[in-house]
Amino acid sequence: MNKIFQQQCYIGGQWCDAQDKRTLNVLDPGRGTILGTVPNMGMAQTRRAIEAAEQALPAWRSRTAADRAGILRRLYDLMMANQDDLAELLSREQGKPFAEARGEIAYGAGYVEWFAEEGRRAYGEVIPSHATDRRIVTLRQGVGVVGAITPWNFPSALVARKLAPALAAGCTVVLKPASATPYSALALAALAEQAGVPAGVFNVVTGSAREIGGELTRNSAVRKISFTGSTEIGVELLRDCAETVKKVSMELGGNAPFIVFDDADVDAAVEGAIASKFRNSGQTCVCTNRFYVQEGVYDAFVTKLAARVGQLRVGYGMDEGVTVGPLIDEAAVAKVEEHLDDAISGGATVLTGGRRNALGANYYEPTVVAHVKPHMKLAREETFGPLAGVICFTSEEEVIRLANDTEFGLASYFYSRDLSRVWRVAEALETGMVGINTGLISTEVAPFGGVKSSGLGREGSRHGLEDYMEIKYLCIGL
Ligand SMILES: NC(=O)C1=CN([C@@H]2O[C@H](COP(=O)(O)OP(=O)(O)OC[C@H]3O[C@@H](n4cnc5c(N)ncnc54)[C@H](OP(=O)(O)O)[C@@H]3O)[C@@H](O)[C@H]2O)C=CC1
Ligand SMILES: O=C(O)CCCC(=O)O
Numbered sequence: 001m002n003k004i005f006q007q008q009c010y011i012g013g014q015w016c017d018a019q020d021k022r023t024l025n026v027l028d029p030g031r032g033t034i035l036g037t038v039p040n041m042g043m044a045q046t047r048r049a050i051e052a053a054e055q056a057l058p059a060w061r062s063r064t065a066a067d068r069a070g071i072l073r074r075l076y077d078l079m080m081a082n083q084d085d086l087a088e089l090l091s092r093e094q095g096k097p098f099a100e101a102r103g104e105i106a107y108g109a110g111y112v113e114w115f116a117e118e119g120r121r122a123y124g125e126v127i128p129s130h131a132t133d134r135r136i137v138t139l140r141q142g143v144g145v146v147g148a149i150t151p152w153n154f155p156s157a158l159v160a161r162k163l164a165p166a167l168a169a170g171c172t173v174v175l176k177p178a179s180a181t182p183y184s185a186l187a188l189a190a191l192a193e194q195a196g197v198p199a200g201v202f203n204v205v206t207g208s209a210r211e212i213g214g215e216l217t218r219n220s221a222v223r224k225i226s227f228t229g230s231t232e233i234g235v236e237l238l239r240d241c242a243e244t245v246k247k248v249s250m251e252l253g254g255n256a257p258f259i260v261f262d263d264a265d266v267d268a269a270v271e272g273a274i275a276s277k278f279r280n281s282g283q284t285c286v287c288t289n290r291f292y293v294q295e296g297v298y299d300a301f302v303t304k305l306a307a308r309v310g311q312l313r314v315g316y317g318m319d320e321g322v323t324v325g326p327l328i329d330e331a332a333v334a335k336v337e338e339h340l341d342d343a344i345s346g347g348a349t350v351l352t353g354g355r356r357n358a359l360g361a362n363y364y365e366p367t368v369v370a371h372v373k374p375h376m377k378l379a380r381e382e383t384f385g386p387l388a389g390v391i392c393f394t395s396e397e398e399v400i401r402l403a404n405d406t407e408f409g410l411a412s413y414f415y416s417r418d419l420s421r422v423w424r425v426a427e428a429l430e431t432g433m434v435g436i437n438t439g440l441i442s443t444e445v446a447p448f449g450g451v452k453s454s455g456l457g458r459e460g461s462r463h464g465l466e467d468y469m470e471i472k473y474l475c476i477g478l
Contacts, residue, residue: 024207046215079160291391
């Protein structure tokens with residue numbers, strides 16, 4: 001554990017403190033205790049990290065793709081060899097159950113392995129020419145220095161999902177991880193160092209979001225910003241990136257609908273609902289935020305869902321058998337309470353849960369509420385917690401209108417056994433990702449991303465590499 005538990009930042013291949021030695025405490029959300037500290041850096045040290053990334057860029061981008069792939073492959077091996085230690089660190093700083101944390105490490109490593117392979121296939125093209133004395137060729141080249149900003153809900157996998165395509169494409173990276181969960185990112189930097197990632201190719205800066213973010217977005221040496229987090233901050237970053245016309249990837253908030261039609265397999269839908277709603281205690285941007293169940297199966301679905309949710313075991317992430325950990329902080333618990341109070345005051349009924357858990361301030365019981373109405377807060381705003389509100393609907397046309405009646409467009413889910421309906425509904429839903437008869441859609445081989453206010457760009461799949469590359473067109477006179 002000692003090798004990967006780093007409490008310093010990583011800049012230009014050196015582990016370092018803030019210039020003025022200021023630090024931030026990092027808490028264990030499950031116990032409220034202090035896990036350690038990290039440097040509280042600002043603008044000057046971010047600039048230094050960008051300079052280190054700029055200096056490392058020419059040598060890194062001129063290595064062969066196979067060479068970069070070999071280093072990424074070693075990083076993948078190291079992540080898997082250290083899976084348990086990484087998972088424990090992740091569980092302690094973020095709160096998710098250890099088994100889920102192990103899953104996140106493997107999921108993140110999957111991106112590293114995928115992009116190690118995909119980087120070798122960054123082909124250009126030869127285009128039939130418009131003139132007999134010219135030839136047209138395109139090259140795909142890495143964008144340059146990348147600024148990456150990641151959230152606390154997947155502190156390891158979301159770093160890997162940005163770092164791996166960037167490095168595979170020949171870019172260098174300055175990362176600002178979430179202040180609540182910096183250790184998983186610093187652990188990846190330690191493993192990247194062991195894997196042979198050269199000094200300056202991957203830099204991690206912790207501290208003031210405004211100062212670090214401000215420098216990353218305004219510095220003209222940074223050619224791309226890749227952000228995962230709230231829509232509010234994403235919009236601010238987009239505005240700040242406009243001045244230096246950076247390429248951007250934005251993976252922002254969601255409000256995923258989960259629709260169960262009368263012809264669905266209700267038991268399968270209940271299992272899908274558990275996976276999609278209660279993963280990471282409901283703190284995932286693709287988590288279901290509102291359930292729509294058709295009138296013919298409504299009662300059966302809510303009864304079975306409540307019974308199944310009642311079996312979930314709330315507890316400290318590192319304790320055996322725990323399936324739902326704490327939320328990240330008390331503000332997150334307060335948001336769940338606000339959404340539940342709003343629903344109850346509008347006539348919704350609690351079927352299970354509906355209160356804080358005695359384990360501590362950040363724990364909340366997994367909750368199911370029935371007779372929810374589409375105008376209620378829990379159906380309009382991202383709850384980001386273990387609260388499942390179920391709305392009854394009558395027709396396909398009505399539910400499509402309700403599902404699309406949101407500024408967000410990240411993920412959606414539906415259950416149906418009617419093939420024609422499957423195509424109709426999949427095409428009509430205004431989201432970047434649709435889970436059909438499944439509640440789990442995340443994998444490194446598929447393009448992850450949203451439409452509308454849920455973001456720009458795709459992560460994972462061959463499209464994920466594209467987001468870190470530019471096309472250069474060569475017109476060759478003969
Ligand atoms: N799409 C998703 O996966 C996520 C969505 N959310 C949604 O957002 C809500 C709020 O969560 P929150 O953690 O506050 O999300 P934020 O968007 O505030 O944080 C995400 C990341 O952005 C950083 N950040 C914050 N402000 C700035 C800034 N001005 N410039 C540059 N970087 C900045 C944060 O740093 P720091 O930690 O230092 O503040 C963190 O690294 C959640 O309840 C949820 O609804 C949250 C997380 C992930
Ligand atoms: O919350 C997110 O940003 C999504 C990360 C989890 C996933 O990839 O499914």
